[in-house]
Amino acid sequence: MFELLLAVIFAAATITSGQISIQGHTLGDDTINDISPHAAVSERQGKFFPLFSVVRFANSQCTGTNNFNGTCFTRRECTNYAGTASGTCANGLGVCCVFTRTCGTSTSANNTYFINPGYPATYAGGDRCTITVNRCHSKICQLRLDFLDFSLAQPNSSGVCDLDFLLVSGGASTVPRLCGENTNQHVYVDFNGATPITISIDTNTNFAFDRRWNIRIQQIECDSPCRAPNGCLQYYKGVSDTVTSFNYGTTVNTRAPLIGTRQMANLNYGVCVRMALGYCSIQWSQSDTLSFTVSGDTGSLDTTVIGRKIKFIFTIDIIISELNFSYRAIHFLGTDLAAVTGTDCTKDFVIIPNPSINGTAENVDRFCGNGLVTKTSSLKPFVLYVVTDGDEIGEIQNRGFILDYTQIACAV
Missing domain, CATH: 2.60.120.290 (Spermadhesin, CUB domain)
Structure with missing residues (x-):
């Protein structure tokens, strides 16, 4: 709490020849020093003027005029902390102090x-x-x-x-x-x-x-x-939300447009979800049919959305091959046919602990490939683990993932 002493003062004022003098007191921008209500009156006409009050306000979060979050301070404090005043707070008594570095x-x-x-x-x-x-x-x-x-x-x-x-x-x-x-x-x-x-x-x-x-x-x-629990690089608090892997995108890697990947190497982290009151399990699903591509040669499955393939159409055989790629892109990507699980996921994968499908428990918790079948987990705390290895060469056009989660209410 900081005190703002308004321009209203308890002071012993001496009135002499129509002039008022305040004895030995100084007024700063934000504080008043050595003011006593018991100061002596030098003339019979001298009187006490109860003219000040103390206003207190908390250093709470505020939103500046630039839409940045700031902290409510007095103007002097904001200057002392090398902040920038961006609007007012505390009913105009303070400034919203924004810190940019x-x-x-x-x-x-x-x-x-x-x-x-x-x-x-x-x-x-x-x-x-x-x-x-x-x-x-x-x-x-x-x-x-x-x-x-x-x-x-x-x-x-x-x-x-x-x-x-x-x-x-x-x-x-x-x-x-x-x-x-x-x-x-x-x-x-x-x-x-x-x-x-x-x-x-x-x-x-x-x-x-x-x-x-x-x-x-x-x-x-x-x-x-x-505060996020130990081991959680990311922490979500909603009943439902969307989790996106780092550097996910629908365009190709501009540094390696034909053979590269947007998925980053050497990742090993936890995405945690705070369990809401009255909810006992969580469901994970891909946001769309193209939103889970974490391992394998994704580029060969989708030649239009994910990556760019060089097309050499010289013979009927190659034309048929192109048609086969299109067929695979339509019918495999994002389905259980493109999903890989268990011990086949050795390089890049996500882990959903104790998963089940439609109430039937699965005996594997690793998932990779180019599709994810919707999973439900009741293990607490709710967490999704993300692992990638140190080399993404051969993982052509993989983008990572966008997964939706929804917490499921406890059975009554």
């Missing part, structure tokens, strides 16, 4: 926005761009990073982020190296005691690309219901 800076303020130089303009690239995040107080245990805008160079043909990538270091939990298109994604990272967390973005100026990023950094208290 770019390369080579640090912050201890909640709701800090880490942006590329010149944002919202794009960035040609340069040296490593870092921000150091310190806890705003000792009861902070976790950060949530929201990628409000995130566009870096695509991974190479092996799925490795080698030109541009985001790194998070200093925390007690691991965030994988990320690149490509990840707008609207989020990750959680735990503090390791009081050790600061460093967020870095490396870019390669030798590769022409219109990069941009705007990452909101939220600090989460140890006892907050918004």
